Amino acid sequence: MTSLVIFGATGDLAGRYLLPSLARLTAARSWPPAFRVRGVGREPLDNEQFRKHAGERLDRHAADVPIDARHEVLNQIDYVVADVTDPAAVAASIRDLPTPIAFYLALPPSLFATTVTALAQAGIPPKSRIVLEKPFGSNENSAQELNRLLAEVATEDSIFRVDHFLAKQTVQNVLGLRFANRIFEPLWNAQHVHSVDIVWDEPLTLEGRASYYDRAGALRDMLQNHLLQLLCLVAMEPPRTLTSRDLHDRKVDVLRAVRALTPEEVSRHTTRARYTAGRIGDRVVPDYTAEPGVDPTRETETFAAMTCWIDNWRWTGVPFKLRSGKALGARRSHIAVRFRDVPHLVFGQHEEPAPNVLRFMIDPDRIELSMNLNGAGDPFDLEPACLDTDLAPQTLPAYSRLLLDILEGDATLSIRGDEAEEAWRIMDPVLAAWAAGAAPLREYPAGSLANDF
Incomplete structure (x- = not known):
């Protein structure tokens, strides 16, 4: 360029x-x-x-x-x-x-x-x-129409649907840890994994973005693109190479296998909520509906959570829990892979040991593995331990990396057209069920913790 x-x-x-x-x-x-x-x-x-x-x-x-x-x-x-x-x-x-x-x-x-x-x-x-x-379209039909329009004026390899999450160091380390280390990949399946949490909680409010956010909401703004992309990296099969085509093919395989929720499942496995007035640290936060540019009649959610299931050989029965919210009391941004308990515990202690959890912490970049070891006192008592490492800062931040990739023509960290459409196929039933009242809009005071509601 x-x-x-x-x-x-x-x-x-x-x-x-x-x-x-x-x-x-x-x-x-x-x-x-x-x-x-x-x-x-x-x-x-x-x-x-x-x-x-x-x-x-x-x-x-x-x-x-x-x-x-x-x-x-x-x-x-x-x-x-x-x-x-x-x-x-x-x-x-x-x-x-x-x-x-x-x-x-x-x-x-x-x-x-x-x-x-x-x-x-x-x-x-x-x-x-x-x-x-992002977001690329507002539903599956609009994404298909936009893809058709783009195909008339440009080739797919010259179209970049960017998602800066994919350029974050810890996100890319999901691929490095999975596909460059033999120790984890044999355990990376429904036989050994209990559940996967993908979380992006933030204390930020609208920050002057009401004109966009109030028409999008947390599900469209975060889950439909960012968090589903993280789900793809966790759940995908090993690609032949890390070239753009091979990586996108495996991501699309995952999205096609994600089960679309029925209205009844939406009511049981999703949550939507909106923040009210509160305090985050020393900052007083007004009610979301009082923010400049917000239309209260839209009932825009500022918190969204949903559980997904991937109907394929590797992941059948494993819940993937996606969650993101604004104006929360603590920043939490991680991918947490929880492993199943051992089939038979030989230690006679009364309390169940803590689960083994592998966490990819995002901003700041960190990887943690929680496990159980013999205690310092009674050798037959278990104590939790955590192995962790801080990752060195990226040479280039995420947006700079993406911008350089665009100029160099590297679409590996971009999103292919069929990926965008499949993501909407997953989210459209949730949005339709919410519009029909399947999940009532809850409220939470600004500064709340996501686990409190």
Whole structure:
């Protein structure tokens, strides 16, 4: 790629993630010297005003990056005012850029289809790439329609449906631990695994994202894409290679095997809830419905949990529990693989020993294995022990890694079109059952712990 165009350059995604990623790549000298970056948006700003806006975002979200690298980004980026859904405006906004171009749609998902259509009519230069953020569509039908539209204007290997979770170090270490070590893979099945928990609890609230989040909710925002992708990495069969095609094929196999829940199962195996006013540490948090930009009549959930079952030879009967929530009192982000108890316990103690649990901790990156050992006193009493290791920080943070992969044409950490459709096939019955009242919307005070409700 010789140019990067960011549609929606003044939005939260660009300011919070893309501009800091550019600065980190600049500091790492990962850009070609003549690389061009252009922001495109509707806000009536000139170059100087946009660079001031971008500089403020870099100061806030990339303060750890050397100031020289931040200034270099500001010097190489320019800005064009354009309606990204207007083919003539899009064509004019890219006319003077060297090609091929990576088009990053840092936009609300509702604009994806019209922007892709405008791009196609404006003329997409050969070998260019199109990058879309999650969620990809709002249900299975819309994902299929968007895939059909993209297939008319670009080849699959030039379409990047990004999920920055897949670039996180601990997430990638799921593959390393499973497929580079003989010790775990023989136990990685229903005979030995009791359950798998995939959790992303966070104290953050809306952080100015109500215009998107209130139309999405926790199930669409987190479970449908991020957590299902983590489920794929835990449950997939060993791929022949870690190339894009082999990895995506095995992930799709998993998604196709995930059982769609019936309305009755939705009522028993899912939870939806919304935070009310409360306190997180020293911070007073208003009721979700009082947040600016929220429509209370939508009944948007800020907490979602569901249990999935994978109907295949390896995983039949093992519950995979997905959970994510906002405004919670503690940050928990991990994949926890709980192993079954031993078939016969020879120790005569009254209490059951703690289960063996392998945890992949995400942010900060850490791996833990809980086991039982003989106690220091009576050698026939068991005591829990934990083997753990902190992982060295990534050379490049997740978004920077993804951005570099896009420019290099490596789709391994992207999501293939059929993956997105299968993920919606799993979630659509839950959303339909919720809309029909199968699971009432609960409430929890901000600052609660997820295990309390």
